Amino acid sequence: MTESGRIELMAPAGGWEALQAALDNGADSVYFGVDQLNMRARATMNFTLGDLEEIAQRCSDKGVRTYLTLNTIIYDHDLSVLKRVIDAVQESGITAIIAADQAAINYAHSRGVEVHISTQLNITNVETIKFYSHFADVMVLSRELSLRQIRHICDSVKKDQITGPSGDLIEIEVFGHGALCMAVSGKCYLSLHTTNSSANRGACVQNCRRKYKVIDLEDGHELEIDNEYIMSPKDLCTIDFLDQLIDSGTKVLKVEGRGKAPEYVATVIKAYREAIDAYYEGNYTKERVEEWMTQLRTVYNRDFWGGYLLGQKLGEWTDSSGSKAVQKKVFLGRGVHYYKKPQIAEFKIEAQKLQVGDRILVTGPTTGVFESVVTEMMVDDQKSDIAKRGQSCTIPLENIIRSSDKLYKIVDAE
Numbered sequence: 001m002t003e004s005g006r007i008e009l010m011a012p013a014g015g016w017e018a019l020q021a022a023l024d025n026g027a028d029s030v031y032f033g034v035d036q037l038n039m040r041a042r043a044t045m046n047f048t049l050g051d052l053e054e055i056a057q058r059c060s061d062k063g064v065r066t067y068l069t070l071n072t073i074i075y076d077h078d079l080s081v082l083k084r085v086i087d088a089v090q091e092s093g094i095t096a097i098i099a100a101d102q103a104a105i106n107y108a109h110s111r112g113v114e115v116h117i118s119t120q121l122n123i124t125n126v127e128t129i130k131f132y133s134h135f136a137d138v139m140v141l142s143r144e145l146s147l148r149q150i151r152h153i154c155d156s157v158k159k160d161q162i163t164g165p166s167g168d169l170i171e172i173e174v175f176g177h178g179a180l181c182m183a184v185s186g187k188c189y190l191s192l193h194t195t196n197s198s199a200n201r202g203a204c205v206q207n208c209r210r211k212y213k214v215i216d217l218e219d220g221h222e223l224e225i226d227n228e229y230i231m232s233p234k235d236l237c238t239i240d241f242l243d244q245l246i247d248s249g250t251k252v253l254k255v256e257g258r259g260k261a262p263e264y265v266a267t268v269i270k271a272y273r274e275a276i277d278a279y280y281e282g283n284y285t286k287e288r289v290e291e292w293m294t295q296l297r298t299v300y301n302r303d304f305w306g307g308y309l310l311g312q313k314l315g316e317w318t319d320s321s322g323s324k325a326v327q328k329k330v331f332l333g334r335g336v337h338y339y340k341k342p343q344i345a346e347f348k349i350e351a352q353k354l355q356v357g358d359r360i361l362v363t364g365p366t367t368g369v370f371e372s373v374v375t376e377m378m379v380d381d382q383k384s385d386i387a388k389r390g391q392s393c394t395i396p397l398e399n400i401i402r403s404s405d406k407l408y409k410i411v412d413a414e
């Protein structure tokens with residue numbers, strides 16, 4: 001929960017670009033992994049222990065809390081690394097760890113590091129909350145609970161005055177947006193079974209996202225079930241019933257997506273920031289929900305449903321692989337220089353072409369992510385409508401760009 005008493009909006013950060021996107025778009029907290037003992041071990045970008053201080057600094061400057069995920073299964077040979085990571089969390093000023101294994105919970109607790117219980121532990125009842133309250137102040141509930149069950153747990157925390165090590169009431173955290181597993185959270189062995197690559201060690205190969213046939217072994221008949229990807233759920237989206245979610249007593253709303261692009265983080269966090277604020281300010285309306293849904297559909301999604309929160313018993317499945325986003329980005333080039341006074345950005349075009357009128361997206365580790373439209377352009381000191389591959393061009397831009405930035409064009413997805 002935030003200091004103002006509003007539900008806390010927690011953003012995923014798979015790298016510096018996404019972290020900055022979360023900070024710029026209204027996240028109250030961010031969660032991320034380092035390259036060890038991390039449930040997104042296969043992600044292209046993870047932070048290192050050496051990055052923790054800068055993460056803590058960048059976030060605390062904006063009053064944003066920082067949570068390091070340490071929620072894999074832990075073996076004996078991991079224990080020294082585990083302790084090193086928790087010690088680094090303490091020294092760098094990261095707010096808390098998100099843990100599932102008792103070794104991580106116990107060691108962090110003994111070192112005075114705040115602990116949040118991961119959804120990997122599948123908390124589904126208030127007695128389990130009481131058990132973990134000896135160690136943790138925040139607990140993520142199982143993703144398969146309904147709002148009615150969540151409300152019961154939140155009410156019981158209040159009624160029974162269940163407090164964590166901080167002395168404050170336990171805060172309940174719920175997944176609010178993003179990809180869902182077809183298996184009950186944290187209990188999937190598909191990837192381990194087929195490729196010896198354990199989802200519970202952060203190395204899921206996502207077998208569930210593929211298309212399958214069901215074969216009757218007696219007569220050999222093959223069934224394709226309603227053309228659906230029968231193990232790949234649509235993505236969770238709660239923006240259209242966020243009022244009910246907040247009213248359940250949930251204190252933290254988590255957005256999934258540490259493997260997703262920075263513009264995903266920017267768009268989703270911006271939409272939920274506006275929706276949360278609208279709820280507290282009394283202007284959470286159907287019309288605005290429609291606008292937010294339209295925005296959410298522009299970035300990666302497998303179509304949306306409300307998960308099990310509204311009492312739905314059966315899952316809803318995607319009918320295609322990959323994203324249903326209505327737009328996509330196309331790589332064009334990189335930043336070269338920013339001329340501060342005239343607010344002019346110079347880019348080198350490395351692929352495709354840039355034209356006046358194009359919608360562009362710029363991403364970078366310090367820049368984060370922003371969009372703009374090319375209103376005019378210079379190539380070789382001459383006004384031009386187009387910059388081709390190999391050419392440098394300058395365009396007016398209010399946002400500072402850097403040489404570490406990438407330039408994309410936003411186009412409609414086919």
Ligand code: SF4
Nearest residue numbers: 181182188199204208
């Ligand atoms: S295979 Fe699918 S259901 Fe299983 S852990 Fe991976 S993403 Fe989740």
